[in-house]
Amino acid sequence: MHVYPFSAIVGSDDLALALVLTAVSPGIGGVLIRGEKGTAKSTAVRGLAGVLPRQAVVAGCRFGCDPAAADPACPDGPHDAAAEPATRPARVVELPVGATEDRVVGSLDLRQALGHGVTAFEPGLLAAANRGILYVDEVNLLQDHLVDVLLDAAAMGRCTVERDGVSVSHQARIVLVGTMNPEEGELRPQLLDRFGLAVDVAAPREPAARAEVVRRRLAHDADPGAFVSRFAPDEDALRSRIAEARSRLSEVALPDSMLTLIAEVCAAFEVDGLRADIVTARAAIAHAAWAGRPAVTRADIRAAGRLALPHRRRRNPFDAPGLDEDLLDEILGEDPPAGPPDPTDPTDPPDPPDPTDGSSGPHRQDGASSDRPGQDGTGTDGPEPGSTESGSPGPDDPAAHRSVAGATDSRDLPEEGAATGAPPGSAGRPTTAAAGSPYRARVLTAKGVGHGESGRRSRAITSTGHAIGATADRGSADRSTGRGLHLPATIRAAARHQQRRGRTDGPLVLDVSDLRRPVRQGRESNLVLLCVDASGSMAARRRMEAVKAAILSLLLDAYQRRDKVGLVTFRGAGAELVLPPTSSVDIAARRLADLAHGGRTPLAEGLLTAYSALRTERIRDPRRRPLLVVVTDGRATAGPDAVARAGVVAARLREERVDSVVIDCETGRFRLGLAAALAVRLGAEHLSVGDVAADTIADVVRDQSIRTPGARREPAHPRGLVA
Incomplete structure (x- = not known):
């Protein structure tokens, strides 16, 4: 099987540089590659194996011990220091998302145990990846118990197995490389911090770059052998340069002034802990060795900071990843003027790129310019890291984080429409309300033992x-x-x-x-579906501010607990599934920012849309326990027989045994009690208007989760609704 050559990837300069720096200095800690589908994330990682220098290993050792520093506790040891070492290609071991824990850490050798009655250990993927790269595609979908195993191995550099009568500890010095699509959910903060560097990639927009990507892909698929041979010289040159950079790594000096500058950069960006400082220092040294410099310069720190800091600036999942490069340049200042580069210097070949010097891309072939991003190769061509979409508030915008969690009285907030400039009383017109700041949820669990995902x-x-x-x-x-x-x-x-x-x-x-x-x-994990009245029948802006804050809090909790959260809104003449059940908090936050309210109240349509969403999720995932939260005053004003139709849909939801909560938003001295009647039809718990505050809504959801019986109930067969 011919792997697509690393040097044939068009563009993707930051991705190529991050992978090369990790190859030069494995102590950096690996690379996380984020990007949309079809951007050559996996292609680049698999191609990296072809340019890694060969490594010496103890002959016959299943754990790949280094002959110069063999593991004294190696299960295949003790090793003879005088024995002739062997060499092997550097390994890139792939960890499938569906792998079992036994396959990852190792297990009892069944052939030896059952056939010969001998307790023997069969090494897993961590042993195979020792002193190499462990690659996890779709790392954000990895099961939590496997994430815990990787965290232990990355932190300790060892894998300890205590199971099935086996007690083994072996070296597991792995370089973790992961790829992910942010649309499919975020990564746990503990694992995110373990990646030394992070890169965001996107498909190119220039037709010439896209054409070159397709040209090379078609050429590889038509004749893989000829294509690989065509780039063999480039692969050899890149492999030699990585080996030279490794040999120079220990000779690169990190002056105290540069180390202090690294600390200033990390402090200015307010990253948590000191791992960012350590990784940035290691990456800067590796970059200097890669560039052939004897000492670290500001250019090296800038290149390292752009890769080591963006993913560590996120305080919570709603913060957009990225880095303010203007602030970085302001802190770093200017390098002293240097003489012109020596064109005969062998340490400055064109492969791969150094994005800090503004040079063109590394892979020019067939006359195509490679200073454009591409994939498969591809690269990035879009907003600068940390930028926000047009019209959307940035993560540092105070308006995006205004808290209304404690606002339970209309006197605490301005008049309806004030936030958007609309005149007071314009409840029938669609407007938007800002969301309050999310808050940390209490750790509560459902009683009993379920059977969910x-x-x-x-x-x-x-x-x-x-x-x-x-x-x-x-x-x-x-x-x-x-x-x-x-x-x-x-x-x-x-x-x-x-x-x-x-x-x-x-x-x-x-x-x-x-x-x-x-x-x-x-x-x-569980599914929480909020069905929210977004009409103008009450103080919609105050309600929507509180509800948005509650949804963000539930999403934050779902991100941490691996739950799903969805949102249905109804106003005007219909209802909409604004947020299909998801655990991707970034997408959810963007959807909530533009959520409008105003108009009539189609309650039946809202409940029907919620039922349809739950029925779809039940077919897709029948074992996930749902909880429906309806936020309304109970009015139904859209269409003929609106109240009766809402009652029919509510009765059907009760027949399907959907656990529900109705939060009554009715205000004023004279109340009709429609929300209470709706709660009776739903078989739901009814809460008064005093519980509308954002923190209370989230508490209701969590409390209802606790009251949900632990044993799974077999769902009734979904049936269609007749209005």
Whole structure:
């Protein structure tokens, strides 16, 4: 199989530089690559293996120990220091998203255990990736228990296995490289911080760059061997340069003045902890070695800061990633003037690029200019990191973070329409309201044990987690049990039948009836769907400000607990699923910013849209427990028989046994009690207007999660609604 050459990737200068710096100095800690689909993220990582220098290993060691500094606790040791070392290509080991924990950390060797009665350890992917690169595609979709394993290995540099009668600890010095599409959800903060560098990539917009990408892709697919041979000289030159940079790494000086400058940069951008300072220093040294400089300069710090700091500036998931490069330049100042570069200097070949010097891209082929971003190669061509979309408030805009969590009285807020310049009383016109600041949610879980998808909120029997028991193998993929076999339980089940089966000596005699599978207890995620009245029948702006803040808080909690949150709004003549169930908080925050309100109240349409959304999610994921939160005053003013139609839809939701909460937004001295009647039809809990504050709405959702029975109820078969 011919891998697409790394040097053939068009553009993607920041991506190429980040991967090269990590190859030069593995201590940087790896690279996180964020970008939309089709931007050559995986292609670049897989191509990196072809330009990494070969490495020396202890001959016969399954863990790839370095002959110069062998692991004294290596399970294959002790190693003979006088033995002749072997060499092998540097490894890029891919960790599939669906991998089991046994496959990642290693497990008991079943062939040795069952065939010869010997307890032997079978190494996993962490052992294979020792002193190499562990690549995780779609790293943001990785199961939480695997994320915990990677965090331990990245922090300690070792993998310790204590399971199934095996007690093993081996070296696991891995360089973690991950790719992800932000639209599919964010990454846990702990794992995000473990990536030394981060790069955002996007497809090019220039037709010439896109044409060159397609030209090279078609040429590779038509004749992979010829295409790889065509770029072999470039690959060799790049491999040699990486090896030279590695050899110079220990000789590069980091003056105290430059180290102080790194600390000033990190302090100015208010990054948490000191890992940013350490990574920036290491990346700056690697960049200087890559450029052939004897000491770190401001240009090296700038290149390192652009890659090491953006993902560490995020205080919460709603902050846009990026870096204010004007501030970075202001802090760094100017380098002293230097003489012209020596055109004969062998340390300045064109592959790959240095984005700090404004030079053209590294891969010019067939006359195509490569100073344009591309993919597969592709690169970035869009707003500067940290910029916001036109018309949208930036992360530092005070208006975007104005808190209304404690505003429960209309006197606390300006008149309706004041926020948008609309005249008071213009409730029938669509307007928008700013969202309050999100807040941290309490850690609450549902009672009992459910059977939902893996998450981080409620206890559940899932396919991942810790084994709490075993069950007989029924010959089918039972999703309530873990993957693989529960070896101790299988052996115990077979042991009582050995005499009857005629075993006198030799291997254990097994039968299909002896097989046992683990029952694993982990955590599940839930679905919270908010159905919000966005009409003008009440103080809509105050309500929407509070509701938006509550939704942002629920999204923040969902991001941390792996829940899903959706939003249905209804106003005018219809309803809309504004936010389909998602865990991507970035997309949710952008949708909420433009949420309008005003007009008549189509309550039936709102409930019907919510029911349709829940029915779709139930078909797609029947084991996820939903909770419907309806925020309304109960009025229904759109269309004939509006109240009766709303009652029919509410009764259907009750038949489907959807757990619901109705938050009554009716105000004033004279109240009709329509929301209370709606709660009765829904079989929902009814809350008064005093509980409308954003923090109270979120508390209601969490409290209802606690009251939800732990055992999963089989959903009724979805049926259509007849208005």
